[in-house]
Amino acid sequence: MVDIEIHHPGVFAGALVKLNPGEGYFSDAGAMYRMSANVNSEVTILKRQGKGGIMGALKRMLARESFFMATYTTTDGQPGEVGLAPTHQGDIMSLMNTQQEQWVCSGGSFLGGQQGLSLDPSFQGFKGFFSGEAPFYLNVVGQGQFLVNGYGRIQVLDVTEGLTVDTGHLIAFTQGLQYKISKAAKGFISSFLSGEGFVMRFTGTGKIAVQSHDSGRFGETMRKYMPPREG
Amino acid sequence: MQTNIVGNPDFGSLEISLDPGEEIWAESGAMSRMSGQMQVKSKVLGSLPGALLRRMVAGESVMVGRYQGVQPGDFASFSPGLPGTVMEHTLNGPDDRFFMTAGAFLACTPGIKLKLKFGGLRSFFSSEGVVLLVARGTGTVWYNGYGACVEKQLDGVQPLVVDTGHVVAWEPTIDYKIKGSGGLKATMFSGEGLTMHFQGTGKIVVQTRTPPGLAGWLPFRM
Numbered sequence: 001m002v003d004i005e006i007h008h009p010g011v012f013a014g015a016l017v018k019l020n021p022g023e024g025y026f027s028d029a030g031a032m033y034r035m036s037a038n039v040n041s042e043v044t045i046l047k048r049q050g051k052g053g054i055m056g057a058l059k060r061m062l063a064r065e066s067f068f069m070a071t072y073t074t075t076d077g078q079p080g081e082v083g084l085a086p087t088h089q090g091d092i093m094s095l096m097n098t099q100q101e102q103w104v105c106s107g108g109s110f111l112g113g114q115q116g117l118s119l120d121p122s123f124q125g126f127k128g129f130f131s132g133e134a135p136f137y138l139n140v141v142g143q144g145q146f147l148v149n150g151y152g153r154i155q156v157l158d159v160t161e162g163l164t165v166d167t168g169h170l171i172a173f174t175q176g177l178q179y180k181i182s183k184a185a186k187g188f189i190s191s192f193l194s195g196e197g198f199v200m201r202f203t204g205t206g207k208i209a210v211q212s213h214d215s216g217r218f219g220e221t222m223r224k225y226m227p228p229r230e231g
Numbered sequence: 232m233q234t235n236i237v238g239n240p241d242f243g244s245l246e247i248s249l250d251p252g253e254e255i256w257a258e259s260g261a262m263s264r265m266s267g268q269m270q271v272k273s274k275v276l277g278s279l280p281g282a283l284l285r286r287m288v289a290g291e292s293v294m295v296g297r298y299q300g301v302q303p304g305d306f307a308s309f310s311p312g313l314p315g316t317v318m319e320h321t322l323n324g325p326d327d328r329f330f331m332t333a334g335a336f337l338a339c340t341p342g343i344k345l346k347l348k349f350g351g352l353r354s355f356f357s358s359e360g361v362v363l364l365v366a367r368g369t370g371t372v373w374y375n376g377y378g379a380c381v382e383k384q385l386d387g388v389q390p391l392v393v394d395t396g397h398v399v400a401w402e403p404t405i406d407y408k409i410k411g412s413g414g415l416k417a418t419m420f421s422g423e424g425l426t427m428h429f430q431g432t433g434k435i436v437v438q439t440r441t442p443p444g445l446a447g448w449l450p451f452r453m
Contacts, residue, residue: 011241011314089314090242152242152314161302162267169263184262184296185271201267210264212242213310217260221312221334225446 002114002145006092013092014085015111015147021077024115027084027147029068031111034083041070071115084112086149088215093154094147095172097140101207102175105138105148109171109209113146139175148172150211151218157210163202168214174206232340234371236317240379243317244310245338249300256295256345257309257338265307270299276345295345309338311375318380318436320372320400331364331374331400334442340370353409374400376438377445387432395425396441405431 002025003018017025019039029043045068074080086092097103097117110119120139140146148154150171157163159177164184173179179200202208232253235246244263247255256274273294298307311317317337320329339345344367354363366372376399383391385405395409407427429435 152310153238153244157264163264164267164269165264166262185273189273203267212238212244212263212308213314214263214312217312218314222442222446225443227446227450 004094004145004147006094009091010153011089012085013090013149014083015092015094017072017082017084017112019072019074019080019082021074021079024071024073025082025112026069026071026115026117027082027112028110029070031084031086032070032072032082033085034081035072036074036080036082038074038076038078039072039080039082040075041072043068043070045069069119073115084147086111088149088151090149090151090211090213091154092147092149093156093209094145095156095209096145098143103140103146103172104175105140105172106170107137109148109150110138110140111147111149113140114144117142117144117146148209150209151215152211152213155210155212157208159202159208160205163208165200165202165208165210166214167198167200168216169210169212170200171209171211173202173208176206177202177204177208179203234319234373236319236373238317240316242310242314243375244308245317245373246306246308247338248304248306249298251300251303251305254297254299254341255307255338256297256341256343258311258336259294259296261309261311261337262296262298263308263310265298266302266305268301269305269307270301272297272299276347297341309373311337313375313377313442315375315377315438315440316380317373317375318382318400320366320374320434322366322368322370322372324369325367327367327369328403329366329372329400330403331366331372332398333362333364335374335376335399336364336366337373337375339366339372342370343368343372353407374436376436377442378438378440380436380438382434382436384434385429385431387430390428390430391435393427393429393435393437395427396443397437397439398427399436399438401429401435402431402433404433405429405435 002023005016007014007016019025072082095103118141120141122137122139148171179202181198182201184199233248236243237246238244274297275294322329346365348363348365350363380399385391407429410426410428
């Protein structure tokens with residue numbers, strides 16, 4: 001079990017991973033902001049098992065199926081530390097992937113995980129486009145601990161009787177849940193006039209991690225105040 | 232209805248639970264999550280032609296979302312587009328009013344009448360936006376500021392000087408004048424010359440940061 005401390009929870013959270021000899025941890029290649037000198041970082045490309053055909057190629061193109069990941073291990077048989085932080089402001093939360101609870105992360109929410117876990121980018125079909133989110137999610141495979149980051153505060157909600165989540169607020173959900181992208185209100189006009197447009201309607205039993213704020217809305221709000229771009 | 236403000240002053244949100252039939256109105260797009268059965272409708276602020284005109288002139292949102300509880304235990308959470316603080320104000324009667332700058336409105340109970348109002352000529356100089364949102368009636372409004380919110384109770388004697396852009400909301404028992412401090416040159420070149428002088432007896436809420444401030448600061452660093 002990897003020892004993790006989450007520092008400065010809130011606006012500028014960071015995670016400190018304490019590696020014992022022989023243990024490994026991996027993250028998105030850009031997430032490391034500090035590490036001990038005895039830690040080796042090896043960058044690999046995460047790829048999905050190739051599927052042929054036109055659809056396979058199209059999916060790979062759309063789903064941005066390769067990411068640079070870095071794996072951290074100590075080189076000298078001594079313990080070491082790795083500090084990880086997201087690019088944007090907000091909190092970090094530690095989650096466990098178990099046989100009973102297998103998580104699916106939205107694209108930008110996965111920060112890092114214990115070696116032994118793997119990520120399977122899964123194309124969510126064209127409903128991903130309408131969600132306004134990246135049309136891919138990461139299936140977390142295997143058993144172990146991992147970190148997610150969120151824009152704002154992160155809360156994990158137990159779902160038994162359905163939950164509707166605005167697409168910009170989803171961090172991760174467990175696989176016992178199903179979702180449909182649908183209109184927020186009954187009619188098209190009301191949905192768009194209510195400002196929500198499409199939402200994700202989850203059914204089944206499981207957990208959902210949500211973020212309090214929506215970085216897309218932050219961008220939209222700020223854009224009104226920004227000077228026009230040149231060129 | 233039970234309401235709870237969480238996450239201030241960094242990432243403030245409003246969490247509510249509704250009994251069947253109870254309703255809350257919220258800023259367009261502010262809903263982050265809700266229980267599966269909640270009903271969503273929308274509502275125009277004021278008359279439709281007037282609302283559309285204001286949208287064209289001022290770029291303001293003219294709609295609110297209406298969220299209605301269907302089952303016992305229904306809940307929803309609302310967050311502003313910007314990080315910051317969520318505040319609450321209670322209105323007690325048909326003539327009780329509360330002014331919010333455009334963009335500050337988050338949610339209200341359905342008894343509240345919401346109207347957009349031009350702030351007059353002086354508002355062009357205030358950089359608070361030319362449109363104000365006026366809430367009126369009996370109930371509660373929730374609003375948000377970018378950064379922390381500071382609430383001041385004015386006593387009718389001592390005025391409060393606020394830099395333009397930092398005003399979030401105020402009671403109509405107080406009023407303001409735009410004043411230039413320093414000469415014309417200082418005003419034009421410092422960006423600090425124009426201030427709002429609030430006077431009267433009542434509450435005023437100011438924010439410690441402004442979105443235009445961030446928008447002006449960031450591009451030089453990009």
